[in-house]
Amino acid sequence: MIEAGQYDMRTGAGLIACPRCDALHVEAELTEGETARCVRCGHVLARPREGAFTQIVALSFTSLVLMVAAVFFPFLEVSRMGIGNATSLFGVAMAFSEGWLMPLTVAVLAFIVGLPALRAVLLVYVLLPMRGQGRPARHAGEAFRLSELLRPWSMAEIFVIGTSVALVKVAGLATVSLGPAFWAFCALIIVGAASDVFTCAATIWDTLEDRGAFTDGREVVPDPETAAHDRQIVEGTPPAPDHAA
Amino acid sequence: MSASDGLSDHAPVLTAHRAGLVGCRGCGRVWPETTDVCGRCGAPLVPPDRRSLQAVWAWWLAGLIFYIPANLWPMLRTQSFLGLAGNTEATILGGVIDLMHYGNYGIAAIVFVASIVVPIGKFVVIAWLARVAGKPASVEAAHTRLRALEAVEFIGRWSMIDVFVVAILSALVQLGFVASIHPGPAAVSFALSVAFTMLSALSFDPRLIWRGLPLRTRRDRTAE
Structure with a gap:
């Protein structure tokens, strides 16, 4: 086990490599509100926020509730010459269910409902036990990694823009009315964006490690006294004398 | 903590790779070079070398192949009054032209950008990044490349x-x-094309942008 600010160039303990450019940094515990950027490419390495875990858990629950509303309420309705048709979110995905377009149904359902919901569940599973000083749940590391891998594939916000394009196309053809599911989806986008603001992967990994999810003894133990002096992330070079002290 | 100010072209930034270590792209944790899997987040550890570009090119080509039928086949089939008023099949470009006929220039522009300009731009940018990856770059050039990659990943x-x-x-x-x-068959090939180009951009290792070094292969490493 090593102390804050110490590092080992042979094993890599106490060091952080920028995922974007591989520049080495000495790991430091940040206080809430600080931002650590890579010295070379400017990539944000860590940006812890006050009460982030509670916020993310709350926002994830919100988005699950909204998702249920978005799935079960009517989404859009059209009518022309007395003939009307309403569709739900499932109906939209089922549009591809004829013939060999079928696999696209599964993909569309996953992109707009499955993956956003799964990510919300995973984030609750990882972060709910770690609020306060709690220990992480079993397999929390795997769950969080899966959530990060799925991030680019959850496309709820793209679907909303697609809806507005479709609305303009239909507007000339028939009268359209927006159902509650449409508004639930719009709210979902805002909640998702707020959740992303609070999510700092580096902080979550660090907390998982500090709370004992991994037991190889590499975790940096925060020392409140030196941490105050130790904010600066030093790249590759040996630490300045004042912080070795 | 500000980025790159005062760093010249040859500023000695020590990378994990140069230090004989390997950094995790998932969580940033650093491990000895022989480690295969990150002990913290479970992501596979790969040194930044050009072998990872094979995956980029493979996904890129798959995306390009599916982009061709996506443009030639119809995206939508419209039937009005049981076909009396005409059955129309619209390709992507045809849909844009239809929108312009009806005077919806704004939406036509959105669709044109989203389904024609962006996909072609992605192919060009990924090909360019993969061609120049690992070749020497000045700090400014590297920043430009990183911005291009971020734009492709975002868009x-x-x-x-x-x-x-x-x-x-x-x-x-x-x-x-x-x-x-x-829906027409182009919907499937267009979705596949988008998914493959996303995978292509995701498999591009941004650490290659910053490597102006002689490239090292696994053979070189084991020979040491």
């Missing part, structure tokens, strides 16, 4: 708009004999 998903529009239209416009819209 790539938005091409899915067209697939969602097709889905919504075909689910919604089922008005019996008045009008009905059905």
Whole structure:
């Protein structure tokens, strides 16, 4: 086990490599509100926020509730010459269910409902036990990694823009009315964006490690006294004398 | 903590790779070079070398192949008044031209950008990044490349708009004999093309942008 600010160039303990450019940094515990950027490419390495875990858990629950509303309420309705048709979110995905377009149904359902919901569940599973000083749940590391891998594939916000394009196309053809599911989806986008603001992967990994999810003894133990002096992330070079002290 | 100020072209930035270590792309944890899997997040550890570009090119080519039928085949089939008022099949470009006919220039521009400009731009940018990856770059050039990669990663998903529009239209416009819209086969190939280019951009290792070094292969490493 090593102390804050110490590092080992042979094993890599106490060091952080920028995922974007591989520049080495000495790991430091940040206080809430600080931002650590890579010295070379400017990539944000860590940006812890006050009460982030509670916020993310709350926002994830919100988005699950909204998702249920978005799935079960009517989404859009059209009518022309007395003939009307309403569709739900499932109906939209089922549009591809004829013939060999079928696999696209599964993909569309996953992109707009499955993956956003799964990510919300995973984030609750990882972060709910770690609020306060709690220990992480079993397999929390795997769950969080899966959530990060799925991030680019959850496309709820793209679907909303697609809806507005479709609305303009239909507007000339028939009268359209927006159902509650449409508004639930719009709210979902805002909640998702707020959740992303609070999510700092580096902080979550660090907390998982500090709370004992991994037991190889590499975790940096925060020392409140030196941490105050130790904010600066030093790249590759040996630490300045004042912080070795 | 500010980025790169005062760093010249040859500023000695020590990278994990140069230090004989390997950094995790998932969580940033650093491990000895022989480690295969990150002990913290479970991501596979790969040194930044050009072998990872093979995956980029493979996905890129798959995306390009599926992009061709996506443009040639119809995206939407519209039937109005049981076909009396005409059955129309619209390709991606055809849909844009239709929108312009009806005077919806704003939406036409959105669809044109999302389904024609962005996909082609993605192919060009990824090909360029993969060609120059690992070759020496000045700090400014490297920043430009990183910005290009971030733009491609950010914007790539938005091409899915067209697939969602097709889905919504075909689910919604089922008005019996008045009008009905059905998805065309191009929807599938377009979705696959977008997914493959997303995978191509995701498999590009941004650490290669910053390597102005002689390239090392696994053979070189084991020979040491």
